[in-house]
Amino acid sequence: MKTLKEIDHPKLKNKINHILVIDDDEFLLNAVRKKLELANYKVTVSNNVHDAHFKLSILEPDLILLDIIMPDINGIEFMYQISSETTISHPPIVFMSYLSKKKLSEMGYSLGSAHYIPKPFDINKLPLLLNKAISSRPSQGH
DSSP states (O other): OOOOOOOOGGGGTTTTOOEEESSSHHHHHHHHHHHHHTTTEEEEEESHHHHHHHHHHHHOSEEEEEEOOOSSHHHHHHHHHHTTTTSSOOOOEEEEEOOHHHHHTTTTTTTTTTTESSSSGGGHHHHHHHHHHHTOOOOOOO
């Protein structure tokens, strides 16, 4: 199995080095940042989508790890908002949430082919979970 840094994906330029983590839970945000930094990733964190949007306008992360349940704009709405913008990068997104995919569907949200990691997760296994989520993504003919 390839490591997270070796996943072959057109938008990843064959390598993940920089991850933008967006979550309003400061404790989880810092735990995720520390774990990914220990795994030798550059990590930028944001505790709200407005700050994340600004960071996307000046940075080019290789991957976004995004909480779904956020104040103001939820993660899914944020994904749709940034997908139509041409002035920012569009890295692959891995969602994380306490809500199941089924519950999200019942609420009228579709993740489409986006990756998903259910909360709670073992922080020590986060690099492996990200690797699994990305490598299981269906090919989109790129």
